[in-house]
Amino acid sequence: MLATFRQPRNAVLLAVAVLIAIGCASAGVWQVHRYGWKRGVNDVLRANDRAAVVPVGSLLSQRVVTGDALQFRRVSARGRYDAVGQLLVRQREVNGSPAYLVLTPLRTDSGPTLLVVRGWLASDGSATSVVHAPPPPAGMVDVVARLYPSETERSEAGVPAGQVDRIAVPSLAARLGSPTYGAYAELIRQRPAGRGLSSFGAPDMSNPAGGAFELQHLAYVVQWFIFAIIALALPYVLIRIERRSGTGRERPTIAAPVSNHS
Numbered sequence: 206m207l208a209t210f211r212q213p214r215n216a217v218l219l220a221v222a223v224l225i226a227i228g229c230a231s232a233g234v235w236q237v238h239r240y241g242w243k244r245g246v247n248d249v250l251r252a253n254d255r256a257a258v259v260p261v262g263s264l265l266s267q268r269v270v271t272g273d274a275l276q277f278r279r280v281s282a283r284g285r286y287d288a289v290g291q292l293l294v295r296q297r298e299v300n301g302s303p304a305y306l307v308l309t310p311l312r313t314d315s316g317p318t319l320l321v322v323r324g325w326l327a328s329d330g331s332a333t334s335v336v337h338a339p340p341p342p343a344g345m346v347d348v349v350a351r352l353y354p355s356e357t358e359r360s361e362a363g364v365p366a367g368q369v370d371r372i373a374v375p376s377l378a379a380r381l382g383s384p385t386y387g388a389y390a391e392l393i394r395q396r397p398a399g400r401g402l403s404s405f406g407a408p409d410m411s412n413p414a415g416g417a418f419e420l421q422h423l424a425y426v427v428q429w430f431i432f433a434i435i436a437l438a439l440p441y442v443l444i445r446i447e448r449r450s451g452t453g454r455e456r457p458t459i460a461a462p463v464s465n466h467s
Contacts, residue, residue, distance in 0.1 A: 218440045225436040233429030240422035243414055246273055250413035253277040258349055261386060262315045269374055270354045270388040277408060278352045280390065284313035286321075286341035290381050293336055293368045295328070299405070303328040307338045307402055308372060308389070310381055311348065320377060320389040321350055324402025335365065339401030346397065350390030351408070 254277040261280040287310040294306035304325045311319045326338060355374035364370060369377070378385035391405055412418050417425075 215440065215444060218443070222436045222440045226433040229429045229433035229436060233426050233433065236422050236425040236429060240419060240426065243416070243422055244419050246414040247412065247419065249273055250277055251410050254408065254410055254413070260315070261313065261319055261390075264352070265317075265319075265386040265388055267317055267378075267384055268387045270352075272354060273414070275352050275388060276354055277413070279349060279393065280352060281347070281349050282311060282313050282315070282319050282390075283345065283347050284311045284315075284319070285345055286310070286343075287312055287318070287381070288340045291338060291341065291367075292377075293326075293338060294322070294370070294372055295364070295368050296370060297325070297328075299325050299403070305336055305338070305368075306372075308369075308377075309341050310383075310385075311346070312383075314345075317384040317386045318378075318381060319350075319386050320372065320374065321348060322372075322389065322391045322405075323395075323399060324392065324404050326402065336368075339399070342395070342397050342399050344397075346395050348390075348395040349393045351393055352388050352390050354388055 250273060253275065256278055258279045258281050261282045264275060264278060264280060290310040292308045294308050297304050297306050305328050306322045306325050309321055309323050311321045313319055323341060326336060328334070328336070353372075356371045358373045358376060359371045361369055361376075372389050374385060374387055374389060393405075
């Protein structure tokens with residue numbers, strides 16, 4: 206068999222198969238790393254969701270939070286809502302339908318302002334609609350909310366007044382002109398209760414990091430390594446088939462002419 210692969214045609218076939226196998230194996234190794242990363246992030250997020258409620262000041266400062274370390278942590282805060290600073294976050298989706306998020310600054314009695322998504326309103330999908338959200342409760346309120354990291358900055362050119370596309374904490378803090386905690390929060394409950402907004406359900410913890418599920422990454426690992434094995438085996442199989450088809454044919458026999466001598 207080794208002598209067979211010394212033939213130029215078969216040597217090229219083997220080289221191509223080896224390159225394909227290396228590519229497949231590399232993809233499999235990458236999926237192993239993806240699985241490890243996904244499992245680690247999911248474990249962190251699930252632990253955050255199970256953690257006890259703590260005062261917001263014990264977790265957050267004005268430093269902007271962008272990673273997963275604090276996502277889904279539950280915090281408590283006390284303060285007064287800033288109805289003048291209330292904004293609608295457009296082009297969102299809740300329960301599979303277009304929606305506006307109602308974002309209201311909470312001027313906490315502990316110092317910095319906490320950006321709180323109090324609930325959501327249904328949207329007709331229009332980019333230019335003028336929507337009026339109900340005002341927040343007046344006076345002092347006590348809230349329990351779930352933390353989310355700041356979203357990335359984006360140009361707000363052409364966005365209707367009173368609306369934003371992104372919950373980017375630095376730009377919103379500059380807009381408010383006051384010290385602001387470095388993450389925003391999604392309301393779970395408050396006293397006194399508000400009216401006129403739909404509330405959020407608990408987040409799905411089956412795959413909190415999003416994207417492919419953990420077991421899908423394991424399936425991809427198996428798939429890529431099977432492809433690598435197939436690629437390496439294919440030249441051998443093709444050569445065996447070719448040799449069998451070449452040696453298995455019987456050459457036609459030609460009968461010698463019969464001479465009749467009387």
